[in-house]
Amino acid sequence: MSDTLSFLKKQVKENIQTYAILIALVFIWVLFTILTDGLYVGSQNFSNLFRQMTITSFLAIGMVLIIVTGNIDLSVGKVAGFVSVVAAKFQDDIWFQFLPDNPVLTTILTIIIGIAVGTLFEMVQGYLVAYLHVPSFIVTLGGSWILNGAILVVTKGQTIAANQPLFSFIAQGYLKPTLGWILAAVIIIVLFLSMIQKRRNRVKYGFEPSPLILDIIKIIFYSILIFVYVFIVNKFKGVQFPVFLLAIAVVVMSYISSNTRIGRYAYSIGGNREAARLSGVNIKKNVFIVFVMMGILCGVGGVVLASYVGYGTIAAGQGYELDAIASCILGGTSTLGGVGTIFGAIIGALIMASLTSGLQMMNVTAAWQYILKGLVLVLAVLADVYLKKKK
Amino acid sequence: MKLEVLGMANDVILDIQNVTKQFPGVTALDDVSIKIKRGEIHGICGENGAGKSTLMLILKGVHPYGTYEGKILYEGEELILEAGGIRQASKKGIAIVFQELTLIPDMSVGENVFLGREPVKRTGINWNKLYSDTQAILNKYDLDIDASETVRNLGVGKMQLTEIAKALSEDAKILILDEPTSALSEDEIDRLMEILEGLKRHGVTCIYITHKLPELFRITDTVTVLRDGKVVTTESTDNLNEAQLIKYMVGREIKERFPRGQNNPGEVLLSVNGLHAVDPNQSNKEVLKGVDFNVRRGEIFGIAGLMGSGRTELVTTLFGEYGKITEGTIKLDGHEINVKNSHQAMMKGISLVPEDRKRFGLVLIQSIQKNISLANLDQFSTSFRINFNAENKACDYYSKKLSIKAPNLEMLCEKLSGGNQQKVVISKWLMSNPKILIMDDPTRGIDIGAKFEIYKLMNQLSEEGISIIMISSDLEEIIGMCDRIMVMCEGQSVGILEQDEFDREKIMAMATGLTKKNHFLAKENIL
Numbered sequence: 001m002s003d004t005l006s007f008l009k010k011q012v013k014e015n016i017q018t019y020a021i022l023i024a025l026v027f028i029w030v031l032f033t034i035l036t037d038g039l040y041v042g043s044q045n046f047s048n049l050f051r052q053m054t055i056t057s058f059l060a061i062g063m064v065l066i067i068v069t070g071n072i073d074l075s076v077g078k079v080a081g082f083v084s085v086v087a088a089k090f091q092d093d094i095w096f097q098f099l100p101d102n103p104v105l106t107t108i109l110t111i112i113i114g115i116a117v118g119t120l121f122e123m124v125q126g127y128l129v130a131y132l133h134v135p136s137f138i139v140t141l142g143g144s145w146i147l148n149g150a151i152l153v154v155t156k157g158q159t160i161a162a163n164q165p166l167f168s169f170i171a172q173g174y175l176k177p178t179l180g181w182i183l184a185a186v187i188i189i190v191l192f193l194s195m196i197q198k199r200r201n202r203v204k205y206g207f208e209p210s211p212l213i214l215d216i217i218k219i220i221f222y223s224i225l226i227f228v229y230v231f232i233v234n235k236f237k238g239v240q241f242p243v244f245l246l247a248i249a250v251v252v253m254s255y256i257s258s259n260t261r262i263g264r265y266a267y268s269i270g271g272n273r274e275a276a277r278l279s280g281v282n283i284k285k286n287v288f289i290v291f292v293m294m295g296i297l298c299g300v301g302g303v304v305l306a307s308y309v310g311y312g313t314i315a316a317g318q319g320y321e322l323d324a325i326a327s328c329i330l331g332g333t334s335t336l337g338g339v340g341t342i343f344g345a346i347i348g349a350l351i352m353a354s355l356t357s358g359l360q361m362m363n364v365t366a367a368w369q370y371i372l373k374g375l376v377l378v379l380a381v382l383a384d385v386y387l388k389k390k391k
Numbered sequence: 392m393k394l395e396v397l398g399m400a401n402d403v404i405l406d407i408q409n410v411t412k413q414f415p416g417v418t419a420l421d422d423v424s425i426k427i428k429r430g431e432i433h434g435i436c437g438e439n440g441a442g443k444s445t446l447m448l449i450l451k452g453v454h455p456y457g458t459y460e461g462k463i464l465y466e467g468e469e470l471i472l473e474a475g476g477i478r479q480a481s482k483k484g485i486a487i488v489f490q491e492l493t494l495i496p497d498m499s500v501g502e503n504v505f506l507g508r509e510p511v512k513r514t515g516i517n518w519n520k521l522y523s524d525t526q527a528i529l530n531k532y533d534l535d536i537d538a539s540e541t542v543r544n545l546g547v548g549k550m551q552l553t554e555i556a557k558a559l560s561e562d563a564k565i566l567i568l569d570e571p572t573s574a575l576s577e578d579e580i581d582r583l584m585e586i587l588e589g590l591k592r593h594g595v596t597c598i599y600i601t602h603k604l605p606e607l608f609r610i611t612d613t614v615t616v617l618r619d620g621k622v623v624t625t626e627s628t629d630n631l632n633e634a635q636l637i638k639y640m641v642g643r644e645i646k647e648r649f650p651r652g653q654n655n656p657g658e659v660l661l662s663v664n665g666l667h668a669v670d671p672n673q674s675n676k677e678v679l680k681g682v683d684f685n686v687r688r689g690e691i692f693g694i695a696g697l698m699g700s701g702r703t704e705l706v707t708t709l710f711g712e713y714g715k716i717t718e719g720t721i722k723l724d725g726h727e728i729n730v731k732n733s734h735q736a737m738m739k740g741i742s743l744v745p746e747d748r749k750r751f752g753l754v755l756i757q758s759i760q761k762n763i764s765l766a767n768l769d770q771f772s773t774s775f776r777i778n779f780n781a782e783n784k785a786c787d788y789y790s791k792k793l794s795i796k797a798p799n800l801e802m803l804c805e806k807l808s809g810g811n812q813q814k815v816v817i818s819k820w821l822m823s824n825p826k827i828l829i830m831d832d833p834t835r836g837i838d839i840g841a842k843f844e845i846y847k848l849m850n851q852l853s854e855e856g857i858s859i860i861m862i863s864s865d866l867e868e869i870i871g872m873c874d875r876i877m878v879m880c881e882g883q884s885v886g887i888l889e890q891d892e893f894d895r896e897k898i899m900a901m902a903t904g905l906t907k908k909n910h911f912l913a914k915e916n917i918l
Binding site: 201202204205206207259260261264265267268271272274275276277278279280281282338339 | 710712732733734736737743745750751752753754755756757761765766768769772774775776777779780781783784819
């Protein structure tokens with residue numbers, strides 16, 4: 001038992017940053033719950049809160065690896081915005097002319113086109129950064145201006161509707177409550193099976209697996225979280241479809257960042273570019289891949305954005321890149337590169353969304369919302385700097 | 392007044408009394424007492440982690456008064472350096488020159504010397520005064536440096552001297568030098584020694600921290616040996632010899648510093664003929680101007696040469712990461728090869744332990760395991776998955792084989808000592824199963840114990856049939872460890888010496904371009 005305790009202590013000590021940000025999140029929730037007489041954690045607000053964070057989150061989880069490799073992408077907001085107006089254009093205009101009355105096919109095609117547009121644009125930017133050595137700050141700043149113009153060209157300065165029922169489901173749909181429960185059950189079973197598999201593998205390679213009791217506590221903890229979440233959102237309308245999509249993206253990106261060579265190389269490049277190069281890491285290729293992944297996520301984010309707001313506008317995606325970057329930083333990604341997690345970025349995005357949502361509920365004006373968000377970001381990083389120094 | 396009385400009463404300028412400094416889990420200094428006499432050059436030596444740097448950081452005020460136990464008397468008064476005031480020590484006359492250069496390369500010598508305390512007049516910085524004061528200091532100590540020169544344009548040696556001038560500019564009574572020669576050539580070391588002797592004549596007391604035993608014998612009056620945070624001995628240098636010192640430092644006798652025995656190298660594995668190469672960024676700058684050598688299987692082949700002789704350029708070119716080859720051939724196992732990058736070199740069986748492990752060898756913010764496996768992830772991963780257990784097992788094997796001292800493989804490399812860091816780099820490259828292991832100054836800045844372990848490992852590898860190409864600035868080491876030595880000078884190979892021809896002076900003469908091997912031999916024969 002003392003073994004387990006010391007293991008726990010070590011875990012807490014090593015992940016102090018992760019725990020600190022989780023505590024901050026809980027603190028924000030408790031604070032707003034008190035200030036709004038419990039309305040804040042009501043199922044409707046809770047459900048909306050998670051739905052609101054999805055678009056920024058798609059961008060943030062791609063941004064983590066970009067920043068980790070020592071780059072930055074200032075264009076993601078506009079890429080997502082451009083994708084959203086292109087998607088709207090197809091939904092409202094082009095499909096209407098060429099493929100009328102075929103909602104399933106057109107929706108699928110819109111999604112594919114949206115992702116392709118985002119990916120292509122980031123491929124070009126990634127190529128310029130990785131192979132032609134133009135600083136990412138410049139490439140993506142230029143990129144965002146170009147897209148700003150492109151958005152005007154596509155929209156001709158007007159708003160394009162993208163509110164066709166099936167397309168709207170992407171960001172506004174809900175899974176039926178029973179389906180939500182089934183999903184929760186499946187996730188927990190998968191978690192459990194993968195734990196068993198992991199322990200077996202450790203033994204196969206002659207290692208001592210981590211204490212069983214800890215693994216079980218972990219699974220129980222995650223199960224409770226999942227059940228509580230599904231319980232609350234089911235009280236409103238059910239599991240939000242965009243959150244479901246985001247969860248998939250988070251799992252995939254987390255897996256890539258920690259379990260594949262692409263992820264490992266990204267962290268090494270950010271940690272020490274020269275050492276990585278001399279170790280045979282293909283820096284150009286890996287930085288390029290990171291940008292391509294960013295492009296796919298921008299594409300998904302853009303399609304969700306079009307579906308979420310129901311139209312494509314000239315202001316689409318304005319400022320989202322900064323929200324995404326702020327989420328990464330709040331979540332512990334280092335601006336110096338080499339450090340950062342997908343999970344952290346999601347919590348960061350959740351904190352930003354929670355703040356916005358709470359302040360809106362309290363009828364705080366937009367001006368003060370900005371001021372408070374700015375303060376929180378700077379103070380959070382200040383606290384982090386202070387904690388690290390103390391360590 | 393008081394000073395004088397005390398100064399007369401005892402000759403001790405700095406009296407460190409029973410200082411103990413603890414960090415969580417480690418006692419860095421354990422009841423350390425050292426008396427530094429006025430006007431002497433006092434050497435402090437010990438392995439890495441012996442407590443030398445902690446002691447120095449206390450004297451600098453980085454670990455302020457109150458964070459350690461014991462007492463330090465300076466000029467008879469208790470030395471109290473408070474937290475946060477890094478300049479206090481220099482104002483009191485204690486000047487410290489750190490191992491790593493702390494100059495700003497794009498500023499002039501004068502700007503660097505007066506950085507943070509520029510003389511001002513009403514309209515801003517008084518540049519005339521700044522430069523004339525700097526020049527006065529430089530002239531006072533006979534340093535041949537122009538105060539208005541940009542630091543970037545100075546050689547490493549002059550940079551080091553500028554650093555010393557900066558330290559002395561505040562009327563230092565005690566000058567503390569931490570490994571000042573680690574980046575200097577033999578000539579520059581000579582120059583530094585002369586300057587230190589000059590300072591001694593000016594009455595400056597000097598604390599000289601180093602690993603390098605010959606320097607201790609050459610320059611110091613007294614030597615204090617630290618081991619595991621304790622003072623092992625303080626003795627007059629005249630009463631010591633090298634073997635004793637090593638014994639004090641490592642706490643055990645190392646019979647042979649260089650454990651290289653006889654060996655029987657096999658057939659030729661690598662042969663380089665007439666190699667010319669240019670700087671990849673400046674195609675008119677030729678960095679290799681004719682290099683010829685071959686390396687046999689299981690041989691330890693040394694490359695000697697001064698900084699800038701092209702030795703690092705040669706090995707990084709062999710590794711596919713630097714020079715653009717314009718002429719000549721490289722053959723491995725009889726087949727001509729042309730590697731374009733480190734990955735291709737590894738595939739062919741060439742590995743490089745690069746110089747400057749912190750800059751080129753390690754991702755310091757990552758764990759031991761991630762560093763060891765970085766070059767070898769292909770061995771235990773598919774496109775979609777790294778097999779963590781296989782990775783862990785393989786890294787564990789090498790960490791044990793090289794006896795890396797760390798609680799586990801999750802430990803971050805930045806927390807390891809220099810010797811252990813180097814072992815991590817070597818592990819990384821051994822895991823790639825090389826036929827040829829190139830080591831560029833592998834023992835630079837690591838302690839004697841770890842050096843010995845690396846030497847033993849080199850022997851073991853050569854017995855296993857791996858060929859080793861070793862670059863070293865330490866002539867004794869290269870003579871002690873290698874089967875043959877190639878000397879380089881200005882991008883050319885000027886000769887290859889067999890074991891029975893090894894001689895310090897001969898190598899130096901060839902490396903400085905004074906003579907080619909044959910000339911030298913001819914001259915010797917005549918004599």
